[in-house]
Amino acid sequence: MRAGPRRAAWPLLLLAAPLPGCAGSETQSVLEPLGPEAALLANLSWLLFAGGGLIFLVTMACAALAVWGGEAQRRTLGSRRLIVAGGIVFPVVVLTVLLLETLSLSRTLGARSPDGGEPLRIEVVGRQFWWDVRYPGASPDDAVATANEIHIPVGREVELRVSAGDVYHSLWIPSLQGKIDMVPGRVNTLRLRAGEPGVARGQCTEFCGAQHALMAFWVVAETPEDHARWLERQRLPAGEPADEFLALGRRVFGTAGCGTCHAVRGTEWDGRIGPDLTRVGGRLSLAAGALDNHRGTLGGWIAGVQDLKPGANMPSYNTVLDGPELRAVSAWLESLK
């Protein structure tokens, strides 16, 4: 048998290249759990990595022996006993154990926590390409509507009741739980709990259209006191503009027709086609995690939506607003904190 041309082995090292990208400052990693459910999933992940890695090494060792080993070793490797043991018994045992482990884990993740206490119910509806987040509250007056951001108290069980408004979406907060599909016309439930304060990033994980890749959101886990304060603040309607420039901004919001799609409680505008903007100035990001949040990015978004997220349902308002009007409405929205 003729030996073929020798190939360099170093390109295989490139497979290791993606690894440094796993650690990030924004917590969006299955391997960096922020709560008990995520910790269970992370443990299972490590078990699979380690076990799989070990089996891989053993298999490669057998392959090496099969190619370069001595006559006796190769005969043993090819023996019926070893093939039955390694090829049938071993996989059946390992996979059965894994199956039982995974089924038990799925049941734990889906069940109500045993320590009682009312879970905090939050409704999240996936829309192209943003997250409609509502806290129902005890009565309609208590209800809170926000977008692209979910605040939860540390230590308390949270029940996310998710659905979709147009096409399939899927909600995933890697550091807190597994994925849950958002199906139009159906409500799915995801239970999770944050073990410590922090900010986790979530993503849409069911392809939903042109801007699926720019559909992220933030989960802010805070102390129960901070969370209650946040809820209280969210319930407040928008206040009066503090100066003439902001008042102009509010007028522009009306004349440009923004209220048709966007609600701002405390004003006459209550559109529900787009995100609620009552407290938009206080959010961590704009455009579902795509932009920072200040008067500059607000202006860039309003005037150039279709450049930043082509295919989004909001049109670009550069054709309608001149320079001062754009700056005024951006400043007013920024002031809604």
Next chain:
Amino acid sequence: MSPAALARASLLALLAAAGAACDGEGSSAASRDVAGGDARAGRQAVAARDCGACHVIPGLRGPRGWVGPSLAGFGSRGYVAGVLPNTPENLIRWLQHPQEVAPRTAMPDLGIEPEEARHIAAFLYTLR
């Protein structure tokens, strides 16, 4: 020198002279050095403020907006905001107080401090 050699030497001299003028400096000969400006810090500031929401900025990841002009080649541009000659002093003034320079501009006043403005200006002048 033979006529052919003379012609060749003249041609070479002419090309060398022309080449010296082609250093890609753009329309103005004014110095674009920003005293106290660190282009690296400026790049970080531009990324942190998400200036890309309105401007296409070469070499920066993130949003690429067309609401404002692309900043590619800004270091070679003749005017700032189409109003003031493109000098470090004018650029820093524009970054800090856009409405003073162009009252009807769409560019917002982001409350940029003088030091940050210097760094951003230094960075913008690296975009040639």
